[in-house]
Ligand SMILES: Nc1ncnc2c1ncn2[C@@H]1O[C@H](COP(=O)(O)OP(=O)(O)O)[C@@H](O)[C@H]1O
Ligand SMILES: O=C(O)C1=C[C@@H](OP(=O)(O)O)[C@@H](O)[C@H](O)C1
């Protein structure tokens with residue numbers, strides 16, 4: 001189906017622009033590690049947002065040191081020519097031990113995420129995760145409860161997970177005066193997931209500190225669906241996972257009408273605190289919201305939905321080109337994956353078989369970030385497709401009068417009639433959409449409009 005439409009402007013220019021974009025991204029990953037004053041030390045780092053964040057905060061160049069071998073990591077900590085390091089899995093403990101001086105939190109918990117080179121050359125180990133979580137918590141309580149951290153005094157907070165991050169989170173909650181219950185999947189009576197509702201149904205806040213729900217196994221939740229809604233005292237949910245932007249837990253909470261936020265603000269806030277320590281100055285704390293907002297805008301996918309033939313493919317392709325993002329047409333992706341068009345699949349195996357495969361194709365792209373995606377018109381026929389989009393995406397409905405819809409090669413429109421399809425689907429498109437756009441008359445016009453409405 002690729003190439004069904006003729007698109008005029010310069011494909012070469014687009015390719016060049018995309019290549020330039022990649023070059024910028026590469027530069028953001030920093031210079032050769034040994035030359036950078038700042039950086040991140042970990043085992044396998046993959047794609048990290050830290051170089052981008054610290055660049056905005058003024059701690060730049062910032063390099064990635066992926067050193068799986070503890071001996072190499074210790075060597076960098078002891079003898080590297082750096083001013084500041086962040087530390088992540090699996091070296092937080094090693095960093096705490098190898099430092100010359102430790103803050104009380106690091107002394108108590110034995111894990112550091114920030115190393116600071118002091119003026120006299122010694123290494124200070126600190127942990128800015130509690131600061132980052134306190135920042136997230138404070139904003140959350142202000143936004144949703146109209147209160148500060150004192151709201152937690154005398155209330156119960158449940159923390160999922162018992163690892164290092166749970167200690168940072170637990171310490172902040174305890175300090176605010178909450179009664180903290182830390183539970184884990186393998187915890188015994190009162191400390192497990194199985195009896196969560198009975199044991200802790202009165203908790204006002206629930207925080208996930210486990211990696212369950214993290215990319216690429218997403219959207220997933222550490223808790224079975226329905227549990228949150230059964231916890232009668234629950235007023236808020238936080239998940240420190242930030243990729244996807246909305247985890248399964250966050251989506252479940254919102255479905256149950258409970259305010260919920262992910263961990264992106266914590267990620268940026270802990271980085272800001274590290275940058276303050278390295279630079280020895282106070283930074284503007286409004287930077288946290290600004291940087292988190294930019295990261296969120298850049299990584300959100302844009303999904304086009306709407307009636308078959310309304311112009312999703314054309315508008316999405318043009319928008320992708322305008323904002324230099326990868327474009328995915330799910331019908332094309334389907335064809336590449338299964339070797340036949342959706343129309344051929346529906347004709348041979350029927351609609352149900354097509355829908356199963358369509359959901360699998362959507363799942364693969366929904367976990368990705370920064371895409372512009374044209375869905376097939378029937379994407380709303382499967383309820384589970386909604387969160388595959390929502391986890392990382394903004395959903396845009398294109399609305400075009402039924403008598404103007406294209407009918408070429410649209411088997412379901414032909415079989416059932418456009419009115420019947422519309423009666424079934426229009427309410428769903430409207431319900432799923434974050435934004436409804438009335439078609440302007442050209443795919444180009446639609447793309448320009450969506451771009452400006454989404455601020456891309
Ligand atoms: N906004 C629009 N106004 C008028 N015609 C359009 C518009 N967008 C697309 N078209 C035409 O309608 C047809 C269907 O567009 P397409 O993008 O394939 O729709 P969809 O992906 O929603 O099924 C194409 O032939 C295209 O040229
Ligand atoms: O409406 C539908 O059920 C369908 C729409 C088509 O996509 P377009 O909406 O892009 O035509 C394609 O996925 C398939 O033929 C089924």
Ligand SMILES: [Mg+2]
Pocket residue numbers: 312313314329331374375376
């Ligand atoms: Mg299409």
